[in-house]
Amino acid sequence: MFDINKILRPNIKKLVPYSSARDEFKGEASVYLDANENAFGSPLDTAYNRYPDPLQYKVKKRLSEIKGVPPRNIFLGNGSDEAIDVLFRSFCNPGVDNVILVPPTYGMYEVSANINDIETRKVLLTEDYQLNLEGIAEAIDEHTKMIFICSPNNPTGNSINREDVETLLANFSGLVVVDEAYINFSRQKTFIQELTEYANLVVLQTLSKAWGLAGLRVGMAFASEEIIEVMNKVKPPYNINEASQQLALEALNNIDTVNSWIKETLTQRDKLVLQLKNFDFVLDIYPSDANFILVKTTGARDIYNYLVQQGIIVRDRSKVELCEGCLRITIGTPAENETLINALQNYK
Template identity: 85%
Template sequence: MTQDISNNESSSSSNLANQNSPFRGLGGLLRENIRNLTPYSSARDEFQGEASVYLDANENAFGSPLTEQYHRYPDPMQYAVKKRLMEIKGVPTRNIFLGNGSDEAIDILFRSFCNPGVDNVIIVPPTYGMYQVSANINDVEARKVNLTPDYQLNMEGIAQAIDEHTKMIFICSPNNPTGNSINRTDVETLLANFNGLVIVDEAYINFSRQKTFIQELTEYANLVVLQTLSKAWGLAGLRLGMAFASEEVIEVMNRVKPPYNVNEATQQLVLEALQNVDQVNSWIKQTLAERDKLVLWLKQFDFVLDIYPSDANFILVKTTDAKAIYNHLVGQGIIVRDRSKVELCEGCLRITVGTPEENITLINTLKTINLG
């Protein structure tokens, strides 16, 4: 049943019409050149199983100068990592894409589904900056529909922005830099009525009270969920991002990606890390407890005007003079993020929750500030 995302009779709502049919494959979403693409076939793609002698990929047969042997190309499809993620996430391996951070997944979505100079996507500022950067790199218009003052989706504005060339809508939830989760019903309304892809970026989902959209993959063929091991899992230096989507979308992403986009060291170390779920859960609980303490401490300062509710491992703090506070902290070797020039974040600093010792250092340093 076609839904009206604006809850009124606006003609713009017809842009979200589902045309009384389920999502019909990739249809006109996929770029013609990608549909006809013959992907690069790597040496490791051309046989299954294990071999005793590898003379196919022009590698150095004598090994590497490291204690670990990295002279062989990595598994191009990262099957061992995907199998472990399947056990943790409850998602079949065929519905998982792994990339060099979530940024690679975002870029591949643009290159697969958006014709440069023709198509457009919708982003909802304030939000993660790489959506705009990837759009610019790929010569794709990014139509901005600002969040409401309470940092939720402007559904009427999104409906008005959509046209026949709108291929994707990017939603970060919990949102960066505001920290709040996006209303789930609004996202589901978009998924049910928009004929393009809805990308839900869940980089901070481990810290959230909201449940992941991964469990909705079987309900919405146009859903793409992005997650990362850079945040709660503490593996930012390894650069492993995840995309969860329909088998069709994952197949396209695998065809477009470089043949060996996730290196062997990352795959091995990630597999080791993924055996430690309990440790990560413990860190998440500690982070949330520290977040609550940090909020209470920050409220004591006269220059703090507001602290927005957060479902992430950071908080957005509205201040009387973000630039001066930022500069003072930098002068003491403490780095936070000045977001005061971002839409709807005027006067705001984004502060990551640190260790107990780091948080105390932050508070003690703020006590020394004099804004005159």
């Protein structure tokens, strides 16, 4: 049975969060003399002299309408990376606790663990890039606070079997963090729908991928109200700037455009897979539920270097365990994909 008080860091239980001027007064006024801001404005066309909403309510309200969860179940971070870091700082005692990672997976989980002095216990995915449930069970001890699962997975592109994730949620007393950065491209439904079922579930999503807002740095975490309250207590007071909030709100009103991009990306992904299969140096292309594909080749580094010379940048993942000989290729525009294929046709 999950009990947040059993995994929360003792110092976080006692933490009195910083109270900003915008926390102490909520509403509209004609004169603001409470936050030591520049009263004369900004040297820009848009005035950014006032501090932003520390809890980003308008953005959360719009996300609530799109995602079907209340604003109180949403945390916004400076990218998903901030949400990951806040989870470590909230629930893991440095030098004592551990988390479980399932490589090959997103590298920031391990970086954040190392920054926070948290042990990482790695349980490799199976050969078909699925969870090794037996290995995970053996790795868990009384100091295991979180399990990170990326689905669709980066860099492999595949979705993790839903039943396996549910098995962990039902049997693990810590947090199961499901990172859905690429969920918009997947055939699998989001785990957000399971928040009321599992109190220990945290779902990460982002506006950086399908929504095309990587430069704004807006990440999302969805969880129970008590987990979100802890994360809001630990985060910096104004972690999402006003420009990002305004532009995110504007973007969230353009769902039809984003959906058309997703559809085109999937079409281009299928087309690119078929074209790449014609090359002798391509040994395998793994099934993908993301906006990229993992391609096993006869010489990943040589192909990577050749493409760099042509002004085309892909990702060499050949040194990642279980991804030997592999390149990760993002799905581009039709013109970009054609440029890639034309370049590879001249590769010796």
